[in-house]
Amino acid sequence: MTEVTLPSQKDFKLTGIILCVIGVICLITPFVAGAAVVMVLGCLLLFGGILYAIQGTRVGDVPGKTQHLLLGALMILGGFGIISHPLFGLSFLTLLMAMFFIFEGVWKIVMALGAIPANGRNSILFSGVISLLLGGLIWSQWPLSGLWAVGTLMGVDFLLTGFFLMNLSSTIAANEPETVETTIAEN
Numbered sequence: 001m002t003e004v005t006l007p008s009q010k011d012f013k014l015t016g017i018i019l020c021v022i023g024v025i026c027l028i029t030p031f032v033a034g035a036a037v038v039m040v041l042g043c044l045l046l047f048g049g050i051l052y053a054i055q056g057t058r059v060g061d062v063p064g065k066t067q068h069l070l071l072g073a074l075m076i077l078g079g080f081g082i083i084s085h086p087l088f089g090l091s092f093l094t095l096l097m098a099m100f101f102i103f104e105g106v107w108k109i110v111m112a113l114g115a116i117p118a119n120g121r122n123s124i125l126f127s128g129v130i131s132l133l134l135g136g137l138i139w140s141q142w143p144l145s146g147l148w149a150v151g152t153l154m155g156v157d158f159l160l161t162g163f164f165l166m167n168l169s170s171t172i173a174a175n176e177p178e179t180v181e182t183t184i185a186e187n
Helices: 010-029 029-058 063-082 086-115 123-139 149-175 180-186
Strands: none
Touching: 010 029, 010 149, 029 063, 029 086, 029 149, 063 086, 086 123, 086 149
């Protein structure tokens, strides 16, 4: 069995601090953060479309070649469209997020109400209600919610992940064995 070596406590703490700083920046400037996400997605679509088109030129059979070239062309057009109109891309991404939160909320609520009463059922129900409310809030303000929703949710995620890593760092520090210097000094 291979042992997995975790990063040091300092690495977790530093990463957590950096993610918290990025999270705060995203929360202060949610439109800029959301636009950055859209630009990255546009570039990834463009790059993926180019790869599909190149692969399409190498496929031997006509249906496969046509399928790859069409998919590549659609991805390239989508990438160019998002890059040239990031506000439209941000608005569309926000609409997808709103639909996701609404469907997720309804699914969690139905799942919680259909489950046998047990530990965790109320947590699932609460999570479903929050997701449904968040989706409804984003949907009710769409397309203007595109200016804040993506960046704000990214900022909250970065902050929570940063706090988690800093907490993990503290847990590791509390559970670390004695340092090498202490062990050598005792010998």
